[in-house]
Amino acid sequence: MVTLSDLKGSEYLAGLVRENVVEAVKSGKEGSNRVVIYGPPGNGKTFLAKAIAGELGYEFKDVKAGEIDEGLPDVQGKTLLFLDEFEKFMDVQEIRDSIEDLSEDVLVVGGTNHPWNIQGLSEAGFNSLVFMPEPGPEARKAVLREFLGDGAVSLDLDRLAEMTDGFLPVDIHNTVEAMDEITQESLEERFGGSNPTTLQEWMEEAITQRDRLDRTAYKPLLEWLDKQ
Template sequence: MDERLIDSLAAAVRSAPDDLTLRLHLAGLLVDAGRGGEAVEHVATVLATEPTSARARELMAQAVAPPSAPSPADQAPADAPTDAPTDAPTDVPPAGAPTDFDWRAAESDLGDPVGPMFVDGATEDPGPAAFDAERVGVRLADVGGLTEVKKRLEAGFLAPLRNPELRRLYGKSLRGGLLLYGPPGCGKTFLAKAVAGELGASFIHVSLADVLDMYVGQSERNVKELFEVARTSAPCVLFLDELDAIGQKRSLSRNSGARTTVNQLLTELDGVGSDNEGVFVLAATNHPWDVDPALRRPGRLDRTLLVLPPDREAREAILRTHLRDRPVERIDTRRLATATDGFSGADLAHLCESASENALMESVGSGQVRMIGMADFDQALSEVRPSIGPWLETARNVALYANASGEYDDLAKWLRKQR
């Protein structure tokens, strides 16, 4: 092959890069000259413009094909007989033929196949459940204060569950659930765990992030799967946290997905198509007036319980709990309980954290470790304020102007005492 001809054609291609015919001619000469690597670049340029070009595809196959092994006739010595039959079989593929691909070897290099999402029908391995049922070791005795709340829980919820004979005698139904409401940080979630501990039941905590999904229909599917996990884990306490977000009033929702999610929740609470025996539904919210009224109808979340900020005895018990594992010295919890009127349980925990922080920072500065004293709490009291003020303003308006049905009479009674 005349190398000068190839060099001349290469110069012509550089001068006219859009001349595809010229490129193909140059690529053919390069393939014939055994310079397939240089030919690939020119053929790829042609295929980018004309992907259906048969000539370009043929040249590409020839350019990337490995060099063929010499035939036995080529390796025979000059004096070897040449009268061998011309139709003898050979394993050498013709020049330019594509090589075979070992698919079995390629599949063995891959991991386990991943199934497609949203496939109807049962599978051999469904994988881990989206919701986990846990066991809790908390009992009502571990809840500081809230004596009246504990009594109402015992009378309206726990006693019928513990005494099935009396329940059947008096015709007491287990249908329905319990809605805990009140200001934030007052222990509604902790109470729900304590109920599960009293029943010896598993516990599933559900928030808005566990249910809400950006894809159409997936939120409803999450609700359905949630109740299926609860039924298979019975006895189980299913706790719906921040119910005003999950079950917002459909009349106020502009999102059709939120409305259909509430519809699915209503269906599951009614036990349509399945049995909710052994599934005890508890819910908590700071704003029960924002919950869809259909969720609070009989047979659903038909019982409500107001969880108020802790009284003085409860505040003292909460303070003792948070100081139990800290190095304290001469802490007057009774005086602190009196000085923290209106504090929620979360506020009291924050107060103890702030006092501990004061002692820690002084120990770091002086280089000497010291105990937590009343001076640290006095400083923390000057910085920490009750956090339920905004909730009280909203609750007062509801109790005064939106309580025609009397469902918030207990809230109104407590607010009158607060004055």
């Protein structure tokens, strides 16, 4: 079970969520059981939802957009129901009605990359919005430690965090996974024909071969945020 304490390097975000979501739910504040988490894809929205569930001691259940035709699962008691690609759920009137009919004990959390596409949030009771920004240097170091395990001990994480500026958690994960796919041509160009001999060198080479966050795709979200 994960909790907000597991958001290493994102203590500020964890504090905001603890105050504005977790404590509100615990106190029974009206409307606190309907939350939307938004931000770029691959940035840890599902992980944050699991951390909220863990913090509250709730059961965690998630439903993917592709499962809409099956309707919402039958959830009872203290449960966090995470609806990924939330905008697609809100497009289906029957699903919206089902959300409104859920017990007050059920915390419904929607995850979306496109909050501007969702109509009727307030009418459906979703007044609490949480923005997941791209991770800063400390958060990227925490993600590197998580994905590299014991190997992270020997690394210059400050340098790797600097090199991964603009990377999302999913980008860092894919970089680690792709280290065995580095091309011989890139090795010869960077190391003069000799292979990298340390994990640090392998990581740096893998990072240079990956694309950072697509700012073009990110632009609509930034523009939407500016208007809020």
